[in-house]
Amino acid sequence: MIGIFDSGLGGLTVVRSIMKHLAGYDIIYFGDTARTPYGTKSRETVIRYAHQNTEFLLDNGANIIIIACNTASSVATDSILEKYNVPIFEVISPAVELSLKMSKKYRIGVIGTRATIKSGIYEKKIKDQNAEAKVYSYPCPLLVPLVEEGWLAKPETRMIVKKYLLPLKTRQIDTLILGCTHYPLLKKIIQQKIGKRVTIIDSSIAVAGKVKEYFENNPGADKILTRNGKTRFFVSDVTEQFEKIAKSTLYQNVQLEHVKI
Ligand code: DGL
Numbered sequence: 001m002i003g004i005f006d007s008g009l010g011g012l013t014v015v016r017s018i019m020k021h022l023a024g025y026d027i028i029y030f031g032d033t034a035r036t037p038y039g040t041k042s043r044e045t046v047i048r049y050a051h052q053n054t055e056f057l058l059d060n061g062a063n064i065i066i067i068a069c070n071t072a073s074s075v076a077t078d079s080i081l082e083k084y085n086v087p088i089f090e091v092i093s094p095a096v097e098l099s100l101k102m103s104k105k106y107r108i109g110v111i112g113t114r115a116t117i118k119s120g121i122y123e124k125k126i127k128d129q130n131a132e133a134k135v136y137s138y139p140c141p142l143l144v145p146l147v148e149e150g151w152l153a154k155p156e157t158r159m160i161v162k163k164y165l166l167p168l169k170t171r172q173i174d175t176l177i178l179g180c181t182h183y184p185l186l187k188k189i190i191q192q193k194i195g196k197r198v199t200i201i202d203s204s205i206a207v208a209g210k211v212k213e214y215f216e217n218n219p220g221a222d223k224i225l226t227r228n229g230k231t232r233f234f235v236s237d238v239t240e241q242f243e244k245i246a247k248s249t250l251y252q253n254v255q256l257e258h259v260k261i
Pocket of ligand 1: 006010029039040070
């Protein structure tokens, strides 16, 4: 099974992309709704949670792991890679690769949680591949609670998005990385506010492309996965919000299974 974890419901955007790009493969999802958000927590805490989440998925039949959460990908990938002997995917590198492919001026904006932006990981990975690139990163902490509240098209949300994107507009970026699981759900507003000339990189789509590429380049590697079109959703706390957003993100009712981590 394809194991995917996130701090909560935002990782459903990754589930949606995986279902589209790798149709039919069985998925096991864990959303850490009891301990969300990760974006405001310390590095040590997020690393500890990421290990517990990975172990839960592996114990329950996952054969590969996708760290859907940008915050966990930013701070915990190295230690997860060190410890577990299964294919591990994170969301930062695929988004970086795609942004460098799409950008013409190499003026790249990144938005994410405070923890992700503070880690400097996007900037580092972009500069490792293109030292000339200019990277402008800004945290947008209000966007996660707005998405969780379902305020996807409210005037207040539009106003806040506009305010957050203003510094990036003045930097004349040509590419913007959505460095947080929740932001793809605001993609339309973000595109309107940043302008249609800016290419938006959705890390949920980028990571699905990467996983697909991995299986294409390693024939037979997908034999470890089962393919019955089944998805199980585990959460550490059953919330109404999760059910609501799951329905609007995946266009289906999902049955949540409660688990104590
Ligand atoms: N999943 C987190 C991320 O992508 C956003 C929500 C949180 O702060 O936990 O960074």
